[in-house]
Amino acid sequence: METKSKNQKETAPQMENRKFREFFVDQLKDIYWAEQALYKALPKMMKAATSKKLASAFEKHTKETEGQIRMLEQVFELMGEKAKAKKCEAMDGLIKEAEAIIEDTDKDSYTRDAGLVLAGQKTEHYEIASYGTLVEFAKQMGETKVAELLQKILDQEKNTDISLTMVAEDQVNEEAVKE
Incomplete structure (x- = not known):
């Protein structure tokens, strides 16, 4: 039976933490790319919308997304990492x-607006799932300030999802059915 030195026992958790931290940073790169891509796509969705309320919701989300990109850059800085994007296949799709x-x-x-709401909510749900998990990862690593910034973004994503639901329920879906 092989015995480990005291140092080896102490470094094993550190190695595991380093791997988890690397995984966390990799996921940050993924959502960073996703936000940048969404920031470019939202104006197209806004322009394609028929409903002024839907166009306004996309415009608001574009501005929020810009702020979220800046918050993610702060997260990278807090983690001692350079803000770098890694293509997010999910958001690309x-x-x-x-x-x-x-x-x-x-x-x-x-009908187009109903489809745009659907597409918008799919992106929101992806972001909500991603940020919800990243918040918990940050908490587990003891990265309180990182978790707070990610929670702020998560809250915005949830509010955007609610606003898209309200636009759909208040006008878009009813009008789409009549077409």
Whole structure:
């Protein structure tokens, strides 16, 4: 039976923590790319919207996304890392789906708006899942300030999801059914 020295026993948890930290930073790179890509896609969605309320919701989310990108840059700084993006295949696919909805639906229709709400909420749900997990990861690592910034972004994502639901329920879905 092989015995480990005292130093080896002490470094094993540190090694595991380092691997988890690397995984966490990798996931930050993924969501950083996702936010940057969404920031570019939202104005297209806003322009394609028929409903002024929906266009306004996308405009508001564009501004929030810009702030979220800055908050993520602060998170990287707090982690002692350079802000770097890694292509997020999930968000890339969701944005492509939103573009297909725009292409496949009639301009100035509420059917398009219903599709845009669907696409918008899919991105929100992806972000909510990502940020919810990242908040918990940060807490487990004792990164309180990082967790607070990520929680702030998570709260914004949840509010955006609610506002898209309200736009859909207050106008878009009812008008789409009539077309």
